[in-house]
Amino acid sequence: LYTVDTPYALSTEKFDLLSKFTRVGYIPVIRGQNFNYNVLGRGLSRPGALNQSGFGTILGTMKQLDPVNETEYENAIRRLQGLEDPSYGLTPSNTHFWRSDYTLHQRPGYTVDIRTASIYTCRNENGNGENIKGYFLTDGAMDIAINGDEYIDIFPVWDWAKIPGVTSPAVSTIPKPGQWQTSGTSTFAGGVSDSIYSVTAYYLNDQEYDINTAAKKSWFAFDDEIVCLGAGINSTAAQEINTTVNQCLLEGNVIAKAGNTVEALSQGSHSFNNLSWVLHN
Secondary structure (H helix, E strand, O other), rough: OOOOOHHHHHHHHHHOOOHHHHHHHHHHHEEEEOOOOOOOOOHHHOOOOOOOOHHHHHHHHHHHHHHHHHHHHHHHHHHHHHOOOOOOOOOOOEEEEEEOOEEEEEOOOOEEEEEOOOOOEEOOOOOOOOOOOHHHHEEEEEEEEEEOOOOOOHHHHHHOOOOOOOEEEOOOOOOOOEEEEEEEEOEEEEEEEEOOEEEEEEEEHHHHHHOOOEEEEEEEEEOOOOEEEEEEOOOOOOOOOOEOOOOOOOOOOOEEEEEEEEOOOOOOOOOOOEEEEEEEE
């Protein structure tokens, strides 16, 4: 803003990069007023880190700089300020960020993202005593956001061996690699998108820290569903292997159908041999 109409102003080419980064790479990872947890890195451990309501100030500046996209910025500001629902002004979109092994799927009714890592990318960093339990966050973590407040400050009480979307052993001690960035162990992670739908694929193969678990996993993103498939799950870990669907703040009843019975579950742990479906929020 300070360089407009000066010799230091951004060229059209560079400004287009700024505009696209803001509209395609930054705004969509905020649902309502909150970041998707998958984009935070070690900042995940900080109280209130998901809240991005203050980002509306920067978008106000972008409205001045980029009037062609003024409506898009204004819609985002209204969502960030809580003046409109999280779905306000959103259109269907899907982006696979191939340099990051990350998929972002947006619909007016929900936002889902998927985070993986390969030998070409890095796990979530830890350092300065932050994110010391985030080892599994890049093994297919899947953030499911409707209002955007599903995971607000949940992390101190999370079971970090049961990250949403991840297949992992139920370890009681989470591995802690060296500080900052460590490479992933998968030789295959990636995806393809036509800007509306996508396929994300991940060969989980972690033989370090006694995790000793491998699996082939994929996510197919459509309009009203995300189809998650797993095959070839193989482990010599001492613990049982779980694939976690979600681990979020409780919102209303949890309803399950087992056999011919549909019931609202009481709080606590439940085990089923004939489960058809579970509904929450």
